[in-house]
Amino acid sequence: LPKLCPVNRATDLTVLKEKFEIPSPSNPTGKSDLPGLDIFVSTADPEKEPPLVTANTILSILAADYPVEKLSCYVSDDGGALLTFEAMAEAASFASVWVPFCRKHGIEPRNPESYFALKKDPYKNKVRPDFVRDRRRLKREYDEFKVRINALPDAIRRRSDAYHAREELKAVRQQRQEAAAAKDALLEPIKIPKATWMADGTHWPGTWIHPTSEHTRGDHAGIIQVMLKPPAEEPIFGISSDDNHEEVEGQPIPGVLDLSEVDVRLPMLVYVSREKRPGYDHNKKAGAMNALVRASAVMSNGPFILNLDCDHYFYNSLALREGMCFMMDRGGDRICYVQFPQRFEGIDPSDRYANHNTVFFDVNMRALDGLQGPVYVGTGCLFRRIALYGFDPPRTKIRSSPCGRCCCGCCFPARRAASHDVETHALRMDEDDGMNLSSFPRKFGNSSFLIDSIPVAEFQGRPLADHPSVKNGRPPGALHIA
Numbered sequence: 200l201p202k203l204c205p206v207n208r209a210t211d212l213t214v215l216k217e218k219f220e221i222p223s224p225s226n227p228t229g230k231s232d233l234p235g236l237d238i239f240v241s242t243a244d245p246e247k248e249p250p251l252v253t254a255n256t257i258l259s260i261l262a263a264d265y266p267v268e269k270l271s272c273y274v275s276d277d278g279g280a281l282l283t284f285e286a287m288a289e290a291a292s293f294a295s296v297w298v299p300f301c302r303k304h305g306i307e308p309r310n311p312e313s314y315f316a317l318k319k320d321p322y323k324n325k326v327r328p329d330f331v332r333d334r335r336r337l338k339r340e341y342d343e344f345k346v347r348i349n350a351l352p353d354a355i356r357r358r359s360d361a362y363h364a365r366e367e368l369k370a371v372r373q374q375r376q377e378a379a380a381a382k383d384a385l386l387e388p389i390k391i392p393k394a395t396w397m398a399d400g401t402h403w404p405g406t407w408i409h410p411t412s413e414h415t416r417g418d419h420a421g422i423i424q425v426m427l428k429p430p431a432e433e434p435i436f437g438i439s440s441d442d443n444h445e446e447v448e449g450q451p452i453p454g455v456l457d458l459s460e461v462d463v464r465l466p467m468l469v470y471v472s473r474e475k476r477p478g479y480d481h482n483k484k485a486g487a488m489n490a491l492v493r494a495s496a497v498m499s500n501g502p503f504i505l506n507l508d509c510d511h512y513f514y515n516s517l518a519l520r521e522g523m524c525f526m527m528d529r530g531g532d533r534i535c536y537v538q539f540p541q542r543f544e545g546i547d548p549s550d551r552y553a554n555h556n557t558v559f560f561d562v563n564m565r566a567l568d569g570l571q572g573p574v575y576v577g578t579g580c581l582f583r584r585i586a587l588y589g590f591d592p593p594r595t596k597i598r599s600s601p602c603g604r605c606c607c608g609c610c611f612p613a614r615r616a617a618s619h620d621v622e623t624h625a626l627r628m629d630e631d632d633g634m635n636l637s638s639f640p641r642k643f644g645n646s647s648f649l650i651d652s653i654p655v656a657e658f659q660g661r662p663l664a665d666h667p668s669v670k671n672g673r674p675p676g677a678l679h680i681a
């Protein structure tokens with residue numbers, strides 16, 4: 200049995216910054232050379248998973264400290280619910296004040312609900328004189344946002360009822376006209392199925408409040424809606440409070456945040472509800488993740504993917520950068536995924552039921568890291584996109600080991616290579632010629648957009664070729680050009 204050898208790892212964010220974001224003659228503004236990152240959030244039921252919680256998750260993602268133009272967020276709604284859709288739209292709109300506020304004042308955590316519920320002194324280490332005013336302003340905005348989210352179920356129901364009444368009236372009128380034309384006195388009562396209506400006066404394509412065929416939980420069309428479009432390539436600074444007054448009875452009040460030094464761009468946000476039909480097994484969260492992998496490949500195609508459940512959030516706005524330290528390090532191209540630990544809120548003080556899971560996250564996972572690596576726990580995991588496509592790791596060839604018969608990790612590639620044909624159907628990534636698209640099997644389906652996106656993601660996910668030991672690295676600066 201191998202001995203347990205728990206590993207503690209540390210990251211150095213300064214080194215990451217120096218390597219990828221320091222201005223140079225070829226990159227005068229220090230535009231980021233970090234790879235793209237797609238964040239997936241899954242939700243399935245607005246009754247059991249309150250949209251306010253999902254919205255908070257989304258806000259913590261949109262406010263994460265990562266180059267805005269490299270970050271995209273995808274929400275998968277397996278409930279196909281208009282409520283979730285509209286809550287995400289509200290979150291996107293609230294993000295336009297929340298995210299600049301977080302950036303301006305270095306707020307942590309960037310989940311508003313948790314931030315405003317913090318027990319510790321919010322003014323600790325805050326020196327900007329406008330912090331008090333900005334925080335008060337944001338608190339009010341957030342409270343109003345919460346009320347809007349909580350009012351959504353009712354608003355949607357009332358709107359749907361109003362549209363329904365209008366439709367019924369229309370139908371009755373038409374029936375009367377037809378009856379009059381045909382001189383037919385017999386009028387049958389009209390039954391129109393109760394639809395769920397969107398604000399623009401069209402039918403919601405997903406699940407309806409009153410289910411009808413084609414609009415039930417497991418039976419509806421696919422929906423993709425971009426809620427925040429991809430940001431501009433260069434930073435956009437906000438307006439200063441001098442130019443931006445609110446007026447109360449003709450008197451300007453300086454209530455609006457001064458954002459003249461803050462990049463106000465937001466990452467792309469996409470709502471996805473995959474198509475569902477009766478008779479198919481949709482494989483719950485796994486199926487949702489697969490749908491997002493495909494959808495994101497043709498939209499932002501981030502070479503890295505991180506997934507979160509709707510009731511989880513980023514506690515640390517730098518977490519994505521920390522994950523990237525492992526992926527972009529020398530030898531990082533051999534890493535398939537980086538699993539983040541989970542921490543829990545709202546557990547009873549004595550933790551009678553061991554809900555903190557300390558043994559699992561702080562002992563078992565570290566020990567596994569000393570063997571072959573921790574296991575994937577289903578969420579909070581940063582993946583290399585190409586690894587999810589079923590490719591072999593880039594270096595599966597037998598390498599000469601320093602110790603004749605060795606017991607170190609380098610034996611695994613040899614064993615894998617030998618059993619390759621029989622055991623796995625992994626795709627080979629040719630080390631010398633790169634990828635040969637024509638050899639890709641049908642398993643990717645017929646979308647040529649998807650197939651073409653694969654080698655792009657592979658190239659962009661490589662570490663920098665700034666050291667002789669990095670064999671297939673990409674040249675520095677390859678990603679900072681728009």
Ligand SMILES: O=c1ccn([C@@H]2O[C@H](COP(=O)(O)OP(=O)(O)O[C@H]3O[C@H](CO)[C@@H](O)[C@H](O)[C@H]3O)[C@@H](O)[C@H]2O)c(=O)[nH]1
Nearest residue numbers: 241242243244277482483484487507508509510576577578
């Ligand atoms: O048809 C479904 C069903 C679930 N989900 C999502 O899957 C996630 C997890 O589902 P949940 O029912 O909350 O499972 P839990 O038991 O709470 O979560 C455990 O199991 C999950 C999946 O295996 C892991 O992601 C979690 O970390 C782990 O705590 C949630 O975001 C759901 O919205 C879907 O997207 N589609």
Ligand SMILES: [Mn+2]
Nearest residue numbers: 508509510511
């Ligand atoms: Mn859960």
